[in-house]
Amino acid sequence: MTLAELVPSLGSSLQAKLSERIWPLDTALGHDGDLLLGGVPLTRLAAQFGTPSYLIDENEVRRRARAYRQAMPEAEVAYAGKALSCKAVVRWIDEEGLSLDVCSAGELAVARAVGFPAERIVMHGNAKTPDDLKAAIGYGVGRIVVDSLDEIDQLGSLARYPQRVLVRVTPGVDARTHRAIATGVEDQKFGFSLASGAAEDAVRHVLAQPSLRLVGLHCHIGSQVTRVASFELAARRMVGLLAALHAEHGLTLPQLDLGGGFAVPYLDGEDEFDLTGFANRVRVAVHYECQSHRLPVPRLTIEPGRSIVGPAGVTLYRVVNVKQGGARTFVAVDGGMSDNPRPSLYGARYSVRLVGRHTRAPRRPVTVVGRHCEAGDVLAADVPLPQDIRAGDLLAVPCTGAYHHSLASNYNQVGRPPLIGVRDGVATVLVRGETEDDLLARDLG
Numbered sequence: 196m197t198l199a200e201l202v203p204s205l206g207s208s209l210q211a212k213l214s215e216r217i218w219p220l221d222t223a224l225g226h227d228g229d230l231l232l233g234g235v236p237l238t239r240l241a242a243q244f245g246t247p248s249y250l251i252d253e254n255e256v257r258r259r260a261r262a263y264r265q266a267m268p269e270a271e272v273a274y275a276g277k278a279l280s281c282k283a284v285v286r287w288i289d290e291e292g293l294s295l296d297v298c299s300a301g302e303l304a305v306a307r308a309v310g311f312p313a314e315r316i317v318m319h320g321n322a323k324t325p326d327d328l329k330a331a332i333g334y335g336v337g338r339i340v341v342d343s344l345d346e347i348d349q350l351g352s353l354a355r356y357p358q359r360v361l362v363r364v365t366p367g368v369d370a371r372t373h374r375a376i377a378t379g380v381e382d383q384k385f386g387f388s389l390a391s392g393a394a395e396d397a398v399r400h401v402l403a404q405p406s407l408r409l410v411g412l413h414c415h416i417g418s419q420v421t422r423v424a425s426f427e428l429a430a431r432r433m434v435g436l437l438a439a440l441h442a443e444h445g446l447t448l449p450q451l452d453l454g455g456g457f458a459v460p461y462l463d464g465e466d467e468f469d470l471t472g473f474a475n476r477v478r479v480a481v482h483y484e485c486q487s488h489r490l491p492v493p494r495l496t497i498e499p500g501r502s503i504v505g506p507a508g509v510t511l512y513r514v515v516n517v518k519q520g521g522a523r524t525f526v527a528v529d530g531g532m533s534d535n536p537r538p539s540l541y542g543a544r545y546s547v548r549l550v551g552r553h554t555r556a557p558r559r560p561v562t563v564v565g566r567h568c569e570a571g572d573v574l575a576a577d578v579p580l581p582q583d584i585r586a587g588d589l590l591a592v593p594c595t596g597a598y599h600h601s602l603a604s605n606y607n608q609v610g611r612p613p614l615i616g617v618r619d620g621v622a623t624v625l626v627r628g629e630t631e632d633d634l635l636a637r638d639l640g
């Protein structure tokens with residue numbers, strides 16, 4: 196069963212729902228080609244907040260958070276804040292009873308600002324700075340996931356017993372995702388290799404630090420992972436390591452964190468991740484392996500980021516011009532790689548929809564490009580849009596809630612767009628957009 200089928204919609208709408216599954220569940224068709232997100236017309240949001248704007252549907256985020264808890268009630272679900280971190284979203288996550296994965300003092304500061312319970316915070320990072328570690332210790336975060344021998348030494352001298360830690364392990368599992376976001380394979384910067392014995396060395400190193408208390412192991416095989424079998428394999432290998440540590444040190448580690456990485460569909464027709472299948476197969480694999488090694492079953496943690504917030508987000512753009520260039524028609528919008536670098540980084544593909552007017556014009560493939568000074572600033576190649584698309588039209592891009600706001604830049608001195616929350620017909624500015632004054636204020640000349 197997929198996440199969309201697991202939990203019924205929280206909100207209700209009298210309007211017709213969109214059949215495409217890439218929009219938040221409550222997205223409704225409005226008048227004259229408008230769409231309603233969280234009960235608010237997109238044309239009204241564009242008029243009120245300008246474009247580009249990031250929109251996030253609060254009910255969709257909450258629904259997804261609940262679906263994870265429901266699919267794995269025995270596990271801890273820690274939202275990965277790197278996907279989208281701001282006070283409101285972190286507050287929703289807290290209210291839904293999830294834990295939180297942070298990977299910098301900055302992400303922790305957001306959690307602290309809303310009083311997120313420290314014991315439900317896990318800190319990650321392959322190169323945590325002394326400031327990151329001090330912030331984590333200062334707030335008393337529940338667990339720190341150590342990722343290098345240097346870090347273990349440093350944390351050992353900064354922390355007071357019992358600072359709980361997990362060791363990040365690279366299990367040697369190829370999750371068959373984009374190379375830049377595949378983190379379970381050998382020969383890369385994250386974690387300690389299982390195959391080489393580095394993970395067991397790291398455990399010995401932690402055990403030698405009197406201020407640290409080892410409570411478990413962690414792995415994260417990558418992001419936008421579609422294959423449940425990859426998670427299952429990683430889980431088996433991790434239990435194998437728990438068993439080896441039990442044999443060598445007599446250690447019974449109570450926690451096993453299997454990371455995040457659950458894929459979401461970006462294009463209509465792409466499959467939803469099989470969340471129930473994942474939960475069942477991983478549960479069975481862990482129980483089976485534990486039984487065969489005569490180990491107690493550890494408490495599992497999973498860390499979904501993208502799959503909690505990605506499909507809850509929509510970005511609005513205004514068309515600036517339409518140009519025939521060689522073989523292609525370019526539709527240039529008022530945003531681009533500064534608000535969405537994913538196409539340039541990962542070759543990510545998106546669907547684009549004209550909003551706010553009806554047209555009978557046939558659709559033809561166009562290339563939606565941004566405003567930045569790079570030929571590679573393409574937001575969506577070969578997407579069908581009506582032939583009469585023109586300057587001033589409003590475009591909406593779904594599935595932009597994860598790794599858009601958090602990856603945004605100020606390239607070409609462009610201010611980052613606002614983040615607008617929508618829920619039950621009400622829109623709220625969650626993070627205001629950056630102005631030229633904001634950018635100039637940091638420039639001390």
Ligand SMILES: Cc1ncc(COP(=O)(O)O)c(C=O)c1O
Binds near residue numbers: 275454498501
């Ligand atoms: C340690 C860790 N946990 C969780 C995540 C969240 O991944 P995703 O957003 O793909 O669920 C990441 C990012 O890939 C990560 O590095």
Ligand SMILES: N[C@@H](CCCC[NH3+])C(=O)O
Binds near residue numbers: 418419537602
């Ligand atoms: N930024 C990546 C995901 C990184 C996951 C974090 N480890 C993306 O947009 O797909």
